[in-house]
Each structure stands twice: as C-alpha cells, then as structure tokens.
Amino acid sequence: MISEIRCAIRHYMNIGEQIKKTRTAKNLSQKEVALALEMDQAQFSRIENGKTDPSFSTIEKIAQALGVELVELVNADDIFKEVNSYDKSIFEKLALVDQLEEKEKSAFFSILDALVSKKRLKDTLAHALNSI
Amino acid sequence: MISEIRCAIRHYMNIGEQIKKTRTAKNLSQKEVALALEMDQAQFSRIENGKTDPSFSTIEKIAQALGVELVELVNADDIFKEVNSYDKSIFEKLALVDQLEEKEKSAFFSILDALVSKKRLKDTLAHALNSI
DNA sequence: AGCATATATGACTTATTAGTCAACTACAGC
DNA sequence: GCTGTAGTTGACTAATAAGTCATATATGCT
Numbered sequence: 001m002i003s004e005i006r007c008a009i010r011h012y013m014n015i016g017e018q019i020k021k022t023r024t025a026k027n028l029s030q031k032e033v034a035l036a037l038e039m040d041q042a043q044f045s046r047i048e049n050g051k052t053d054p055s056f057s058t059i060e061k062i063a064q065a066l067g068v069e070l071v072e073l074v075n076a077d078d079i080f081k082e083v084n085s086y087d088k089s090i091f092e093k094l095a096l097v098d099q100l101e102e103k104e105k106s107a108f109f110s111i112l113d114a115l116v117s118k119k120r121l122k123d124t125l126a127h128a129l130n131s132i
Numbered sequence: 133m134i135s136e137i138r139c140a141i142r143h144y145m146n147i148g149e150q151i152k153k154t155r156t157a158k159n160l161s162q163k164e165v166a167l168a169l170e171m172d173q174a175q176f177s178r179i180e181n182g183k184t185d186p187s188f189s190t191i192e193k194i195a196q197a198l199g200v201e202l203v204e205l206v207n208a209d210d211i212f213k214e215v216n217s218y219d220k221s222i223f224e225k226l227a228l229v230d231q232l233e234e235k236e237k238s239a240f241f242s243i244l245d246a247l248v249s250k251k252r253l254k255d256t257l258a259h260a261l262n263s264i
Numbered sequence: 265a266g267c268a269t270a271t272a273t274g275a276c277t278t279a280t281t282a283g284t285c286a287a288c289t290a291c292a293g294c
Numbered sequence: 295g296c297t298g299t300a301g302t303t304g305a306c307t308a309a310t311a312a313g314t315c316a317t318a319t320a321t322g323c324t
Contacts, residue, residue, distance in 0.1 A: 015188055029270060043312055045272055052311060053187045055281080056147055074206050161300065172283055177302060184281060187311080 015059060016050040018073045022066050023048075036065040147191060148182040150205045154198050155180075168197040 023033055034044040039058075046052045047062070054062075063070040155165055166176040171190070178184045179194070186194075195202040 030272095031270075040313055040315095041271080042273075042314080045270095046311090049272075051273085053189045055185045055187055055311070056191050057185045058311085059188050070206050071203050074202050163300075172285095173301080174284080174303080175282055177300095178281090181302080183303085187281070190282085 014050055015054075015073060016048045019062055019066070020048045022068055022073065026066065028066070033062070033065050037061050146182055147186075147205060148180045151194055151198070152180040154200055154205065158198065160198070165194070165197050169193050 023030070030044050030048070031041045034041040037044070039061075043052070044062075047054045047058070059073065060070055063073050066073075155162070162176050162180070163173045166173040169176070171193070175184070176194075179186045179190070191205065192202055195205050198205075
C-alpha cells in the first residue's frame with residue numbers, strides 16, 4: 001500500500017462549496033433546505049458562499065437536513081499526485097513498514113504521529129512568535 | 133498497542149469530547165494547544181466541555197493544531213473506525229517526515245530499521261525451528 | 265414582455281462565540 | 295505546608311453569526 005508511489009493529498013474544499021455541491025446534487029433549493037433547518041434562506045446563502053463562518057452545530061444541522069453524514073461535508077476530494085519531487089529513498093524505507101506486525105506498525109505510527117504533532121506545534125508557535 | 137480494538141457500539145461523541153480525547157492521547161496540555169491556535173486556554177476548555185458551540189473554522193484550526201485530519205474529530209461515531217490514524221492522512225504525515233529535524237529523522241529511521249530487523253530475525257528463527 | 269422562482273446581498277437587531285483577566289479547585293512534587 | 299501546573303468557571307467586552315425583511319439580479323417559462 002505504501003509502496004505504490006503515489007501521495008494522497010487532501011484538498012479541502014471549503015465547507016460552503018461542499019454544502020452547495022451536495023444540495024444541488026439532490027436537486028434541493030436553498031429555501032427547502034433552510035426551511036428544514038429552520039434557518040433563513042438568506043443566512044443559508046451566506047454560508048454556502050463563505051460570507052460567514054457558521055457554528056459547528058449549524059454544520060451538523062445542515063448535514064442532517066441534507067440527509068448526509070457530517071463527514072461527507074467535511075471530507076474533501078482526494079487528489080492524487082505523483083511524488084517524484086519527494087526523496088524516493090524515504091518512500092523505499094517506508095515501504096518496509098508494510099512488513100511489520102500490526103502491533104509494531106501501530107507503535108511506529110504513534111511515534112510518527114507524535115513527531116509530526118510536535119513539529120506542527122513548534123511551527124505554529126514559531127509563526128505565532130514571529131507575528132508578535 | 134490498540135490497533136486491533138474496534139468499537140462495536142455506535143456511540144455518539146460530541147466534538148468537545150473528541151478534541152479532548154485526541155489532545156490527551158498526544159499528551160498535550162490545553163495551554164499548549166490553545167497557544168498554537170492563538171486561542172485562549174479558557175475558551176479552549178469551554179469547547180472541550182461543550183459549554184460553547186464553536187465556529188467551524190475554530191474546529192478546523194483545532195484539528196490542525198492537534199495534527200489530525202478534521203474528519204478524525206468529526207468521524208468519532210463511526211462503528212468500525214481504526215483506532216490508529218494511519219488510514220487516511222498517512223501519506224501527508226509521511227511526507228512530513230521529510231521536514232523533521234535531522235536528529236529526529238535519523239531516530240525515526242533507526243526505530244524503523246530496528247523493527248524491520250527484529251521481524252526478519254523472528255521470521256528466520258521461525259523458519260529454522262520448523263525445519264528441525 | 266410579463267411572471268415566477270432561485271439566489272445574493274444590504275441593513276438592522278438579537279444572540280452567541282471569542283478574548284481577557286481573575287479566582288477557584290485539584291493534584292503532584294519538593 | 296508551600297509551590298507550580300492543569301483545568302474549570304465567572305464576569306465583562308468585542309466581534310460576529312443568526313434572524314428578519316427588503317430588494318436586486320438572474321434565469322426559465324408561457
């Protein structure tokens with residue numbers, strides 16, 4: 001699985017676009033959905049067009065009104081992209097992960113998670129400090 | 133450690149609980165995460181405890197600060213969700229290995245090498261024992 | 265053209281999140 | 295006990311989402 005040289009990069013469509021796409025795919029009007037939500041059509045339009053930053057519960061209610069799971073709105077399309085640009089030796093090494101036993105694989109990914117989280121946190125902090 | 137555990141019961145977990153679970157699993161304090169978010173720790177506490185209904189962008193920022201995909205926070209009530217996060221966002225994370233500091237990168241690969249060596253040794257031994 | 269429907273947006277009010285500071289509890293280590 | 299850290303909660307202000315109504319714009323239909 002890892003040995004296939006492709007990297008899935010998640011492209012997040014903003015939530016409004018995703019809502020609009022879902023709604024139109026179901027041939028529903030803003031008015032209909034807004035009514036089901038007990039929300040004003042005007043506000044619904046603003047959400048679809050990203051003119052406002054809806055609350056999480058609003059997104060949940062919209063998902064419900066559209067009859068989809070929340071993850072379907074949050075989940076974006078995967079774009080597959082060649083990874084020629086990356087250091088292939090890294091991927092070769094990572095391909096070895098597939099040979100590990102489940103327990104060790106899990107431990108390995110825990111460590112990776114931790115390192116990546118740490119790095120992200122550090123980067124964010126550095127950024128925050130710079131903007132002071 | 134927990135890779136075989138699967139949840140058989142559909143248990144709805146609100147987003148706050150999910151955030152808290154994710155944060156504590158990564159041994160991060162509210163303060164650390166809140167700082168990375170440029171959010172007040174008090175507000176972060178309120179979100180974790182469901183005392184407030186955060187905006188969608190706030191949830192996105194929290195996911196980012198925690199180093200997880202947004203779907204991992206939202207998708208908590210899935211029945212057969214792998215506990216370890218090496219399913220969807222793994223390629224992204226693996227790409228980030230590249231960006232780790234040299235010290236951590238080499239430590240990371242040392243662990244990988246050790247695990248793979250150990251497995252190979254074990255396989256060889258098992259094979260040797262069988263042929264006795 | 266005239267009319268209806270769907271959508272977008274402006275203006276205003278109300279409700280609620282977010283920022284900030286402070287106080288309090290709980291708990292661990294010295 | 296004292297001290298520091300982590301977390302919760304209250305009180306207040308500022309920022310912004312949501313509710314409401316009006317109106318503009320676009321499109322399709324007869």
